[in-house]
Amino acid sequence: MGKGRPRAVEKGVLGQNLSVSSSGSLNILSGPVYYPTEEEFRDPLEYIYKIKPEAELYGICRIVPPKNWKPPELNSDSFTFPTKTQAIHQLQVRPAACDSETFELEYGRFLDDHCGKKLRKKVVFEGEELDLCKLFNAVKRYGGYDKVVKEKKWVEVSRFVRSARKISECAKHVLCQLYREHLYDYEKYYNRLNRKAGGSGYKRGLHEEGKSEHEVESSGSKRRRKNIGGDKVKVCKVKEEEEHDQICEQCRSGLHGEVMLLCDRCNKGWHIHCLSPPLKQVPLGNWYCLECLNSEDCFGFVPGKKKYSLETFRRVAERAKKRWFGSGSPSRVQIEKKFWEIVEGSVGEVEVMYGSDLDTSTYGSGFPRANDQRPQTVEAKVWDEYCDSPWNLNNLPKLKGSMLQAVHQNITGVMVPWLGEPKCWYSVPGCQASAFEEVMRKSLPDLFDAQPDLLFQLVTMLSPSVLQEKGVPVYSILQEPGNFVITFPRSYHGGFNLGLNCAEAVNFAPADWLPHGGFGADRYRQYHKAAVLSHEELLCVAAKVTSFDL
The missing domain is CATH 1.10.150.60 (ARID DNA-binding domain)
Known part of the structure; x- marks a missing residue:
């Protein structure tokens, strides 16, 4: 290709390279696809930096390696892995807890x-x-x-x-x-x-207006519920001179009872500013703490009870595809259309089984590593070449120019599928992140009311057609085996596999990522969540270590 231009853009067909929305109409623009030359492909971070001004506008891009870049195939016969199941029909259409x-x-x-x-x-x-x-x-x-x-x-x-x-x-x-x-x-x-109740500062009971024997005495009072056996609600007034009726589970203080929020299931209390995320006021109606949400009616991933080999899992996938699409080979259009019908709840109950979040230190990497045993079918020269390749995902985070040289733990942007069917990606660019979040909150108000940090949970999808109707741009990428997909800071992305797919992912962080890292650290702090890595420690190590190579 040369000069880091996506081939689709060069040919002027980007506007014609479209994906199928849930309604069956062609209206999702494709993200850019890049074909680097052998010379451009030598330095991953330099090449990504080169294409970034254009690719970042889409939030995602696909990189197709030169034809001579062929990592050795590793023996997967002994590879076994645990699985999880997820109710796909509830990714969008599910009631709040x-x-x-x-x-x-x-x-x-x-x-x-x-x-x-x-x-x-x-x-x-x-x-x-x-x-x-x-x-x-x-x-x-x-x-x-x-x-x-x-x-x-x-x-x-x-x-x-x-x-x-x-x-x-x-x-x-x-x-x-x-x-x-x-x-x-x-x-x-x-x-x-x-x-x-707009700014009342305490949680109103739905029985506070009209006639009731249980009335709140003042704005500093807080009621406690007993939900077992239909017991009556007990109202208790917090006074400074009396023993505190309730303490906050986070800060262990009983002060400021007027902003103490009680869980409607376990009756434990939290100050609204001690919650994750903090609330500006005590919400109306029922509220449940994270512990109760996670212990009952929790939606997400359910661990499986057995391990699968790759071949056994392939047979399961083939049977599933045959049930849905018959003995023929379904097109991307058919699979994509069916996927969004399931997500939007029009097909019925559908659960999928898959292996995810597998630690490469335990289950192995698709790339060769120096400590791995070399298969006899692979020449030592070829093995060593790909062990040291900068595009080897085991090496990418530690390359010259990567801030993650200072991080010792592995953290899972770059995605590489090794075998199987393509993966369909959707992306909202980082410059539209706030608009995306606003549409999500307005489209799923009940879910956000019950779980304000919903966007951190990775268990919710909204149809691209809904986002587009609200003016949020969505782009699509179809990733083939052996392709690299890059996702950019603050972009939102999701997708699905068109069949059996085995892929590997890793994060990397050039120096210009640091402002985004700081923003992410602040966001995690706002929601009282533990960050994946310490941004402050990363900055300190980068500043102190003279050998830190940028």
Whole structure:
């Protein structure tokens, strides 16, 4: 190629190289693909620095090595690995963590205090008990009852309360009527309290307005809940001269009770400024600490019970692909379209099994290493050449010009698939990170209410079509085996494999990454999270060690 230009751009076809969105229309622009010459390929950091002004605008790029760059294939016959499963159908369409008992307690008080009714023991929808807590959060996700009716979102809402591929027109009407009958007034009351509680500084109970024998005495009071067996709520007033009723689990102080937030499941307390992330005010409604969220109704990855060899896992993958697409070879368009149908909840329950986060020090690397045993089929000269190659991911973080020379632990941007099917990537560039985060929060308000640090968890996806509708650019990359994919600082990226895929990844950090590292350290500190590495230590080591080679 020469001069570090992506071939797609040179040929003027970037605008035609598109991906398939969930709706089936071609509207996702592809990120740049680079084809370095043998000379350009000699120094990874120098080459990446060369293409960075252009590639960083996409947040991602693909680098295809010269044809003569062929690392030796390693023996994978004895390779076994653990697996995890993940519910793909819940990456976007899942209810927030919901404690039905606490919801019923609050909802029952509302009915008793404001409607003069008693909570019905059972609301039935299509022969099954309807979870009002899930239904309430589902309608909240789509903007409330009035907006759901106006935009005809009852199909989407139904996916939160039952697992079914289709819902009839009659069932949509019934679900709408059930919400109107049982939850519409509660929604209006909930929203009214939310507006009033704007900066109140304490957590309002949903029973505080109107007639109630349990009233909050002042803005410095805090109620404690007992949710087991339907016990009544106990309200306790914090006074400086009395023993503290509650202490913060983080700072162990009982002071400042007016900003003490109590978990609705375990009744433990935290100051709102001691939370991860800190809150500006005590939120309305139910709130659960991380320990309770993680111990029950937690969404993420479930470890498998057995290990697989690569060949056994390949057979499992082939059977799965045959079930979905028949005996033929499905195209990228077909697989991508089906993937987003699953993510958006229109296909039903789908769990995938995969091996991820495998430590190369335990399970081995796809690149040769000096301490690895050389296969007899590989010449010693070739082995040594690729052991020392700067593109060997075991060497890349420690190269001249990399700030990670000062880091002794391995941390997992560069991704290289060794074998199998391509991987489809999506990227939002770092310059659009704030816009992306805003769209995520507005699109999934219930999830962020329950888990403010949701974006740190890597368990949520939003359709590219939704982001594009809100003006957030999304780019796509199709990575073939042997290609390198570079992701740039602050960019958001995700994707899926088009079949069995075995890949390896590592981080690297040129000197111009340091401002981004500082930003990341501040962000982790804001959310009270332990950083992957100490940014301050990295700066100190880089400043003190005279042999540090930039």
